Amino acid sequence: MTDERKTPDMREQMTDIERLRHSASHVLATAILKIWPEAQFAAGPPVENGFYYDVDLPHRISPDDFEKIEAEMKKEIKANHPFERMEVSRDEALKMGQKGRLAALSDRDQPSKYKIDIIDNIPANEKISLYRSGDFIDLCAGPHVMRTGNIGAFKLTNVASAYYKGDEKNPQLQRIYGTAFKTKKELDNYFAMLEEAKKRDHRKLGKELELFTFDDDVGPGLPMFLPRGAVIADELEKLAKETEFAAGYQRVRTPHIGRESLYRKSGHLPYYAESMFPPMELRQEGKEFEEKEKRFANLSEIVDAKQETPEQYRELTELRVERANRYYLKAMNCPHHHKLFAAIPHSYRDLPLRLAEYGTCYRYEKSGELFGLMRVRSLQMNDAHIYCTPEQFEAEFNAVNEMYLNYFRLFGIEKYLMRFSTHDPSKLGQKFVDEPELWEQTEIMTRNVLKNSRINYVEVPNEAAFYGPKIDVQAWSAIGREFSIATNQVDFAQPRRFNLVYKDRDNTEKTPLCIHRAPLGTHERFIGFLIEHYAGNFPLWLSPEQVRILPIGDDAKVLEYSMSILNELRAHQVRAEIDKSSDNINGKIQRAEQMKVHTMFVIGKRDMDANAVSVRVHGKGNLGAKPRTEAIADILQSIKERRA
Ligand SMILES: [Zn+2]
Numbered sequence: 001m002t003d004e005r006k007t008p009d010m011r012e013q014m015t016d017i018e019r020l021r022h023s024a025s026h027v028l029a030t031a032i033l034k035i036w037p038e039a040q041f042a043a044g045p046p047v048e049n050g051f052y053y054d055v056d057l058p059h060r061i062s063p064d065d066f067e068k069i070e071a072e073m074k075k076e077i078k079a080n081h082p083f084e085r086m087e088v089s090r091d092e093a094l095k096m097g098q099k100g101r102l103a104a105l106s107d108r109d110q111p112s113k114y115k116i117d118i119i120d121n122i123p124a125n126e127k128i129s130l131y132r133s134g135d136f137i138d139l140c141a142g143p144h145v146m147r148t149g150n151i152g153a154f155k156l157t158n159v160a161s162a163y164y165k166g167d168e169k170n171p172q173l174q175r176i177y178g179t180a181f182k183t184k185k186e187l188d189n190y191f192a193m194l195e196e197a198k199k200r201d202h203r204k205l206g207k208e209l210e211l212f213t214f215d216d217d218v219g220p221g222l223p224m225f226l227p228r229g230a231v232i233a234d235e236l237e238k239l240a241k242e243t244e245f246a247a248g249y250q251r252v253r254t255p256h257i258g259r260e261s262l263y264r265k266s267g268h269l270p271y272y273a274e275s276m277f278p279p280m281e282l283r284q285e286g287k288e289f290e291e292k293e294k295r296f297a298n299l300s301e302i303v304d305a306k307q308e309t310p311e312q313y314r315e316l317t318e319l320r321v322e323r324a325n326r327y328y329l330k331a332m333n334c335p336h337h338h339k340l341f342a343a344i345p346h347s348y349r350d351l352p353l354r355l356a357e358y359g360t361c362y363r364y365e366k367s368g369e370l371f372g373l374m375r376v377r378s379l380q381m382n383d384a385h386i387y388c389t390p391e392q393f394e395a396e397f398n399a400v401n402e403m404y405l406n407y408f409r410l411f412g413i414e415k416y417l418m419r420f421s422t423h424d425p426s427k428l429g430q431k432f433v434d435e436p437e438l439w440e441q442t443e444i445m446t447r448n449v450l451k452n453s454r455i456n457y458v459e460v461p462n463e464a465a466f467y468g469p470k471i472d473v474q475a476w477s478a479i480g481r482e483f484s485i486a487t488n489q490v491d492f493a494q495p496r497r498f499n500l501v502y503k504d505r506d507n508t509e510k511t512p513l514c515i516h517r518a519p520l521g522t523h524e525r526f527i528g529f530l531i532e533h534y535a536g537n538f539p540l541w542l543s544p545e546q547v548r549i550l551p552i553g554d555d556a557k558v559l560e561y562s563m564s565i566l567n568e569l570r571a572h573q574v575r576a577e578i579d580k581s582s583d584n585i586n587g588k589i590q591r592a593e594q595m596k597v598h599t600m601f602v603i604g605k606r607d608m609d610a611n612a613v614s615v616r617v618h619g620k621g622n623l624g625a626k627p628r629t630e631a632i633a634d635i636l637q638s639i640k641e642r643r644a
């Protein structure tokens with residue numbers, strides 16, 4: 001999705017489907033040239049779920065043109081041209097560009113201007129190659145499929161505008177998007193999935209099922225959970241608390257704001273300032289304040305006269321920060337947790353120390369990037385920080401991964417991927433904190449854990465966080481849509497910045513490692529994911545409304561019997577409701593089904609006489625009558641086991 005040039009190494013790593021899709025972009029260009037021979041092409045890479053080609057053309061391409069273009073593409077695929085690679089010198093390539101022969105079917109009046117510009121940007125030591133398929137010759141480093149016929153099925157999807165190289169000073173091009181698959185069946189499945197995804201869209205279901213809402217007066221990107229959505233957040237929190245308690249975590253609570261000095265210490269300021277809400281300035285007063293002001297003036301004079309000691313200079317710097325006395329909404333919980341670690345002296349016996357909090361953070365996402373619950377400005381995070389010795393790291397990290405896998409099983413997440421991002425030794429001290437041994441050590445340990453615990457992962461070099469390796473967790477919903485769920489980080493820089501220490505066996509002070517982890521991500525994103533994953537049909541334990549009691553008719557005795565069941569369920573903490581409206585039973589059932597209520601107890605006179613209930617489950621229909629005690633026991637058991 002980037003306009004950056006791909007290095008030959010990155011090209012080597014292109015997957016089979018990416019090769020196929022990129023090859024389809026050559027075919028797309030060929031087809032466009034058959035119709036509009038004057039078209040000039042820029043870049044045509046594969047992207048997530050498809051490919052595009054940027055074209056400069058006076059005719060404005062619209063979806064109405066797609067059929068015509070697709071027909072030409074089909075001809076090219078049917079012709080089954082091989083993709084032939086030709087290595088040429090820079091001069092030869094430029095000469096062809098001048099003749100308009102690059103990204104073209106023949107020589108032309110106009111030079112292939114974008115291709116010439118691309119050649120100018122190819123490093124001197126890199127080979128220049130052209131690819132030919134049929135009459136079409138393009139400047140390209142590959143790779144492709146063997147023949148155009150290998151493109152099994154494709155479809156053009158969209159047209160948008162894009163500046164050349166993403167720079168608005170450059171000409172505006174038309175970006176034609178398409179997607180391609182090996183087989184027609186895969187292509188059909190993909191579009192069926194998109195159709196289904198539309199129905200499951202969490203913004204749509206969130207509204208229909210009354211789960212959450214946004215309000216302009218509250219502010220964009222600040223979701224509020226309605227009672228039915230808050231219940232889901234509560235259940236997830238309960239799950240996290242139980243799981244973490246059993247795993248030896250301890251819970252803490254911290255405020256939503258922190259002073260500027262805290263974020264200077266953590267390094268979030270100034271580097272992360274753009275992603276934080278602007279600071280709040282507090283007015284100062286009182287005797288202490290006046291004295292500090294005097295001290296500040298005094299130190300300033302000394303520093304101005306260049307007569308300060310290093311201590312005085314440090315004091316002045318600290319006062320300067322304090323004078324600003326600004327507070328920030330917290331964008332992450334780590335700095336507060338580090339301060340909690342530091343609040344009590346620790347020895348090696350206290351480690352690992354696992355501090356957990358469902359902390360609320362605030363991040364300033366650009367308004368154009370806000371998206372439902374997926375990209376928000378306030379987020380409640382399933383956060384914890386594990387402080388441990390290097391010897392404990394492997395076991396701790398492994399336990400974190402086990403927790404992930406257990407959650408995946410619980411939620412029926414069958415496909416997931418952990419992206420393990422490592423550092424690049426040549427960028428130590430610039431992109432990555434300069435701790436070569438710690439990098440190597442933690443990366444080896446992390447890799448070992450991932451390898452030994454049968455976890456599905458890929459390693460991505462050069463994408464670690466500044467202060468340590470990280471793991472991004474992606475999960476696919478039931479219909480195959482991909483979501484970024486959470487990020488884990490190994491951190492050996494922040495504990496040092498905060499002077500965190502523990503007394504080791506030999507009585508020396510050492511700095512602990514810190515693992516940041518959040519397996520359930522944030523409530524916002526995880527609930528957004530779950531809504532789409534379950535299509536709003538939550539398992540009983542997560543259902544906003546677990547049982548709705550539907551009495552038939554208005555017989556006072558039946559109503560009384562129904563109420564006694566309602567009270568019994570509620571006494572057991574079951575989220576049960578009763579529909580006492582005067583509607584007929586079909587209307588009541590319809591309304592409950594519409595709200596995707598998990599279980600309905602339909603109660604008529606016959607049920608009452610038999611001390612029974614007729615059980616109906618959303619999506620499964622009528623399950624018949626059951627003795628009252630059995631029906632209630634089933635409900636309680638299913639909730640207790642968090643049954644799927
Ligand atoms: Zn190519």
Ligand SMILES: [Zn+2]
Nearest residue numbers: 332333334516
């Ligand atoms: Zn953290």
